[in-house]
Amino acid sequence: EVFTAMDDIQALLGDERKVVGVLKDLVKAEKQKMEFIEKYIDDFSSLFDQPEVNSDKVVAHPVNAFLLVKHLSSDWQRVRHLLMTNLGVIGVEQVEHLRGSSNLLGEEDMKGAVEAIVRLQHTYSIDEESVANGRMTRTSVTSPKLTTLDCYLLGLNQAQLGFHDYAIRWLEVSLKRFEEDERNNQPLFVSKANILDWLQHSTYHRGNVSHALAVSEQIKSIDPDFANVQANIGFYQQVLSEMTPEAVAAVEKADSLRPKLAGDGKYESLCRGEGVLRTEALKNQRCYLETYGNPALLLQPVKYEVIHVNPDIFMLHDVVFDSQIERIKAAARKDLRRAMVVIPGTDQHEAARIRISKSAFLKESADPVIPEMNARIGLITNLNMEVAEDLQIANYGIGGHYDPHYDHFRTKFDINHHQIDAKWGDRIATFLLYMTDVDAGGATVFPRLNLTLYPVKGSAAFWFNLHRDGLGDENTLHAGCPVLSGTKWISNKWIREKWQDRTRPCGPQPDSPEWENGWPKDKPVIE
């Protein structure tokens, strides 16, 4: 896996500001060029296009003769030079030099960005008008109102990705904006027939042949020569002639009920904040201070917030310094940037670079901050770090998310999972450090427990994946919600099963013996 995501976009931005500067100069130069040529034309006209004056008489005037000679000699030389200088070519060279080959984004990147918008609309139930009007999020960062062409491109890319219901919604917005532009005499950068063409395509894919036919006929009335319009009409007529009127009516009815925008799964609803922050039973008791009797923690005990009991889930607060987080990020960037260079000997680069999330495991040798972190995690979880995996760093890109999953390998259906090595065993616990606050979205959710954990920079989610008898706890199913706005950086430490008996005794009972009435024994509540 490669590491790019938001960081990569930041890098693109710097170069792009220079590119825009170059283009501005270019437009200015091109305007001056055109102004001179226009003046060249006007000079001639003002000299000779005098009504009721004979051209012969005009050139008999010495000044006019001079002006005509000037027009044909020195002025022409200047115009000739301007016409021969192709500012466009110069501009292209400058821009491509500034961007460098690694900053060329392609179709895949476009698809990635479009897919992210679809996922965010779906997860957070955001309609396209809100997106198109710059009201996608309620954060301080806004987006501009989208143009007809923007909406059209979103629609056609969604159609190409097979999200036909979303495509239709976006193409309809595009159509509305097109008609507005037309009424207001605004320049049109896409034709109505093109918008309708993708609309008929997606409409057909949703099964509504009669409507696809109607849209195609509309295209034909605008432009009878539009590519494939005649063939499509013939095809749809053919398909319809083979359908019973009841079947046609049924699809029309089904299609007229626009699909629900919001994902109705538990995962999506928790991402939208429809869950709880901790179990009901823990409403009045939240935190205790933990030292594990360890002198190293006496001066600064760890603030354990109890989120859930069986499976045991905690939020640990203020576990690292911001300066440590910055060092971890820097170490990850250094390690991961190598993966995103152009593939040698080709002009290809990693596809879809702004998509989803990227991650990497960092060895202790990567940077002194890594062993420092590992030791700190051992101290505050009281678990043995000799049997833990390397620290994993992840950065989520636009719409980046992680579908519901277990961190453990062993299930009751697969007790000999190949990833459980004999020496270390399964992943007994997960320590998930949030290295950023997230503006909107990006929560960690537990669908079976109705829980939503919001990322807080410097806090860590910490939970046990295994029952005391060693079996994976299915209630630990969890997911990372799509990032709606902002950046999400996390570190994961997966701690293995072996040698953890001292602090996490195993036994025949699946659940924790240290708990009493939903609270850890002997821990005074603090607020």
Ligand SMILES: O=C(O)CCC(=O)C(=O)O
């Ligand atoms: O991003 C999150 O909040 C969850 C990540 C996760 O579950 C994982 O990386 O295994």
Ligand SMILES: [Fe+2]
């Ligand atoms: Fe996970």
